[in-house]
Structures are given as C-alpha cells and as structure tokens.
Amino acid sequence: MHDDPNEFLVRAAPFADRDKDAVYRAIHTRRDVRDQFKADPLPDDLVCRLLEAAHAAPSVGFMQPWNFLLVRSSQTRGAVWQAFRRANEEAEAMFPKERRSAYRALKLEGIRKAPLNICVTCDPDRGGPVVLGRTHDARMDAFSTVCAIQNLWLAARAEGVGLGWVSIFHEAELKTILGIPPRVQIIGYLCLGFVDELYCAPELEVKGWRQRLALDDLVFEEQWGSRLCGVTPAMAEGPVPQGS
C-alpha cells in the first residue's frame, strides 16, 4: 500500500495532432488479411513488440487470462489448415443455397501462407476462484482476451504486418493439434506476416458479401431504439422518429 496514490499519476494531455492521426490511421486502415502475406519471417524483436502490445490490454480484475501460442512450423500449420478445411466445408453448407457459391469463392484464412500463426487462449483459472469484475459475468475473461487481440492487431498494422483472424474450426480439434488443456479456451487463431498492400475497405465489403452499417443506425441515447444523438453528422440534424 502507498500513502499517496497520487504520486503515481502522470500527465494525460491529448496527443499531438500527428500522434492522434497515427492512432486513428491504425484503427481505420487495419484490415483482416487472408492472402497478402509475404513469406519473410517476422523478426523476433518485432514479434515481441506485438506481444507486448497485446499484453498491455485491459483485463477484468487485471486477470491477464491470455496465453500466446506461436505456431511457425509448416507441419503444424498444415494440420491446422486441414482442421480449417473440414470445418469450412461444414460452414458452406450452413448458408442458404443461393449464397454457397459466393461463400466458396471467399478466401477465409492465410494459415499456410502467413509465416507466423498465433493461437490466443484464455485461462479461466488465471485469477483464482473469484475475480474482481467477473463475479457476475464469467464471459469477462474472454472479452479481456479479445482486447489483447485488438491491441495486437493495431500494433501489427503500425508495423506493416498483416493479421487475419480465423475462427472456422472445431475448438476441440484445434486444442488437440496444439496440445491446449481442456479447461483453456481458444479465443482467436491469428495469421501474421508482412504485407505490402491491404484492401482499402473490408474484403467482405469489397467482394460484395456484406456492407458496413451506418453508424447512426447503431447509436441510441438513453433508451434502446431511440435515435436522438449528436454524434455523427447525420444525427446532428436532430431527432429521428422511432421506427423510421
């Protein structure tokens, strides 16, 4: 315990415009990458910076429930790809018939092309039996791990590293391949590698699968369904009748 907790406070001035721009640029130009990976290995110091960015993420009760399993061998990546391929065939059949050929045409992973894969896991026991902030919603450990992945993704963008998230697996199969204990949850399987180019918009949008929603349809004020807000230019025009 410290007598004066204020001695740990540091100045929190807004960033200089250039630095703000860099943060927003990383956010808005980050892309999910499936195919643009170069084969060059990522240097260890760079991987370390990305993992440190992930490890700086917020977590419930400061639980830090994550682990990062680095997968580089083509043998293991090959086994993971086979697991993806099997699950992806099942996935295709889940869509309505008229969407299946469009689904099939999408590339949804870069497991073998990306030189580094990282499996990000969540250990629900990391913080002991009772975790501050997780007392009433156990999902908070997984949410914390997702925050770590997003940090990693943004740092990767700043470093010129592409990252693709692959989730089309049976978790149990992936756990067997990677030797992950049953109690540990897989949160994200990530493919990383240097990229020279990125799509200017989500690839699923560019390829006509799904469009970005309008932000002002997603923001409510005070009550679910209300659309009075002043956040986006469209909202600033004033209240919109409910149900419109």
Ligand SMILES: Cc1cc2c(cc1C)N(C[C@H](O)[C@H](O)[C@H](O)COP(=O)(O)O)c1[nH]c(=O)[nH]c(=O)c1N2
């Ligand atoms: C939890 C989760 C899971 C997945 C994804 C993302 C997230 C957050 N995404 C990437 C996703 O398709 C992509 O983020 C959106 O299409 C938006 O594109 P940008 O990320 O902006 O490029 C993704 N992409 C893909 O090709 N195969 C996949 O299995 C998944 N799985």
